[in-house]
Amino acid sequence: MLTVQDVVSGYGLSQVLHGISLEVGENEVVALIGRNGAGKSTLLRTIIGLLRARRGTIRYRGQDLVGMETFQIVRLGIGYMPDEHRIFADLTVEENLELARRVSGRQQGGWTRERVYELFPRLRELAPKRGDQLSGGERKMLAIGRALMNNPGLLLLDEPGEGLAPLVVAELAERLRDIRASGISILLADQNLKFCRRVADRAYVIERGTVRYTGVMEELWDNQDVIDRYLAV
Numbered sequence: 001m002l003t004v005q006d007v008v009s010g011y012g013l014s015q016v017l018h019g020i021s022l023e024v025g026e027n028e029v030v031a032l033i034g035r036n037g038a039g040k041s042t043l044l045r046t047i048i049g050l051l052r053a054r055r056g057t058i059r060y061r062g063q064d065l066v067g068m069e070t071f072q073i074v075r076l077g078i079g080y081m082p083d084e085h086r087i088f089a090d091l092t093v094e095e096n097l098e099l100a101r102r103v104s105g106r107q108q109g110g111w112t113r114e115r116v117y118e119l120f121p122r123l124r125e126l127a128p129k130r131g132d133q134l135s136g137g138e139r140k141m142l143a144i145g146r147a148l149m150n151n152p153g154l155l156l157l158d159e160p161g162e163g164l165a166p167l168v169v170a171e172l173a174e175r176l177r178d179i180r181a182s183g184i185s186i187l188l189a190d191q192n193l194k195f196c197r198r199v200a201d202r203a204y205v206i207e208r209g210t211v212r213y214t215g216v217m218e219e220l221w222d223n224q225d226v227i228d229r230y231l232a233v
Contacts, residue, residue: 007056031200040189079147161195173198
């Protein structure tokens with residue numbers, strides 16, 4: 001589904017990614033794990049077109065994404081939740097979802113506002129509340145819901161478990177499994193190994209913009225050497 005090959009990217013004169021390669025298959029959840037500053041967010045921003053790849057290829061279902069604008073990539077079927085959420089703070093939950101539906105270039109599909117409310121019942125209760133009245137976990141639910149309104153085939157999630165209470169993390173993990181069961185693949189970037197273990201099939205560990213380890217999630221969980229070297233705080 002998604003193939004990233006030898007991608008180099010960064011900000012201004014600073015190079016952050018140094019030839020990263022990874023793959024996400026159909027109906028698969030892949031975790032991109034690393035400490036703060038490892039390059040996780042930079043890679044997601046490069047895939048979605050907010051940053052330009054300086055070298056390498058990025059293909060989604062055979063379509064070359066390098067050089068495309070973000071709105072074009074989204075319309076191909078890639079949803080994106082950035083680490084800062086980017087919901088509209090002055091709009092209600094319902095208005096945020098409705099706006100996402102209106103601007104979507106992919107109206108065909110099963111994700112509607114009602115289905116988002118079924119996935120996240122708390123959002124139904126919060127429908128008349130403005131974005132700036134929501135907790136951190138509620139904002140993440142809304143941000144994911146907005147991305148789903150585009151009926152994506154692939155969902156990019158940047159630090160979905162960051163800053164959440166353990167019970168909220170557990171609930172979010174369950175909802176991500178539900179999303180995967182609907183046929184959507186997920187590439188999530190997070191530094192919480194326990195959270196990633198709850199939802200991911202495979203993992204890529206990155207450090208300083210380079211992939212240091214790749215394998216099945218359970219194999220990474222049992223690999224204390226890799227955890228101590230690249231993930232321990």
